[in-house]
Amino acid sequence: MFTHFYKESIRKMVIAFGSLFNDIRVVRKNADGTEKEQIRLPLAYGPKEKFLRRIRETSSISDDNKVIEVPRLSFEITNYIYDSNRKRNSLTRRKAQQETGQGGKYSYTYAEVPYDISFTLQSYVRHMDDALQITEQILPYFAPDFTVTINFNDISTKVDVPITLNDVALIEEFEGAFDSRRLITTQYTFTAKAYVFGPTKQTSSEVIQSADITYFDLEGSNFETPRSAGGTGPTGAVLRTIYGVSGGDDTLIETFGYTSDIKTERFVAGSTGPGGIGLDYLGSTYA
Numbered sequence: 608m609f610t611h612f613y614k615e616s617i618r619k620m621v622i623a624f625g626s627l628f629n630d631i632r633v634v635r636k637n638a639d640g641t642e643k644e645q646i647r648l649p650l651a652y653g654p655k656e657k658f659l660r661r662i663r664e665t666s667s668i669s670d671d672n673k674v675i676e677v678p679r680l681s682f683e684i685t686n687y688i689y690d691s692n693r694k695r696n697s698l699t700r701r702k703a704q705q706e707t708g709q710g711g712k713y714s715y716t717y718a719e720v721p722y723d724i725s726f727t728l729q730s731y732v733r734h735m736d737d738a739l740q741i742t743e744q745i746l747p748y749f750a751p752d753f754t755v756t757i758n759f760n761d762i763s764t765k766v767d768v769p770i771t772l773n774d775v776a777l778i779e780e781f782e783g784a785f786d787s788r789r790l791i792t793t794q795y796t797f798t799a800k801a802y803v804f805g806p807t808k809q810t811s812s813e814v815i816q817s818a819d820i821t822y823f824d825l826e827g828s829n830f831e832t833p834r835s836a837g838g839t840g841p842t843g844a845v846l847r848t849i850y851g852v853s854g855g856d857d858t859l860i861e862t863f864g865y866t867s868d869i870k871t872e873r874f875v876a877g878s879t880g881p882g883g884i885g886l887d888y889l890g891s892t893y894a
Contacts, residue, residue: 693721817851
C-alpha cells in the first residue's frame with residue numbers, strides 16, 4: 608500500500624505562494640518628495656523566530672552567522688487541515704491521454720485529496736512607512752482571495768487554487784534599552800485551498816475497443832433447420848452485431864484515444880450484410 612512516490616504537490620504549492628511576493632518593493636524619498644532609493648525586499652522560507660534572532664544579533668566580522676538586514680520578508684507553512692467539503696469520490700479516476708503504441712493502456716491517478724494549507728508571511732522593517740507600503744502592495748489583490756493556477760503533474764496540468772487572506776497583525780516592539788533599534792513586524796495569515804495527489808498508475812489490461820454479439824433463437828428442438836424451413840427447436844443464429852470504435856491514437860475521446868463514433872456491422876440470417884456477407888446458423892459469417 609505505502610509504496611514510495613513523490614509528486615511534489617506541497618513543494619509546488621510553496622513555490623506558487625512565494626512567487627506572489629517576490630517583487631515587493633519599498634521606496635525611500637527625500638525631503639522634497641523625490642525618490643531617493645528603491646529597495647526590493649528579499650524573500651526567504653523559514654520560521655519567524657529564526658529571522659527575529661538573526662536581526663537582533665550584533666554583527667561581528669569573525670561571526671559566521673551574519674546579521675540579516677531589514678526590510679525583508681519571510682514565509683512558512685503553519686499547518687495542514689483536511690477539507691471534507693471539497694472531497695470527491697475516492698474511486699474517481701483522472702486519466703492521462705493515451706500514449707501512442709500503448710495498445711489501449713492509459714495512465715491514471717485517483718481523486719486528489721483536498722487540504723487547507725495555512726501560510727504566514729512576515730515583513731520586518733525599521734520604519735512604519737515601510738510597513739504601510741508593504742501592506743498596501745498586498746491587500747488590494749486579496750478580496751479576500753487570489754487564485755493561482757498550478758501545474759501539479761502530467762494529469763492535473765491546470766488546477767486553480769484560491770489563496771485567502773485571513774488576518775493582518777501589526778507588531779511593534781517597545782521593550783529593550785532606550786537606545787535599541789526599533790523593529791516592526793507585520794504578520795499576514797493565508798489559507799490555500801490546495802490538493803495533494805497520489806501516485807500515478809497504469810492500467811494492466813487494454814481498453815475494450817469492440818464487442819461481437821450473436822443472438823440465437825432457442826425455441827423448438829432442431830438446431831440445424833431454420834424455422835422458415837419448417838424446423839422446430841433452436842434454429843441457430845438470427846442476428847450478429849459487431850460494435851467497435853473508430854479512430855485510434857491520433858483521435859481521442861478525452862482519455863482513451865478514440866473518437867465517439869460507433870462502428871456497427873449487422874449480419875442477419877437469411878440475408879446478406881455489409882460486403883455481401885451472410886450469416887449461417889452457427890453464427891459464423893460467410894461470403
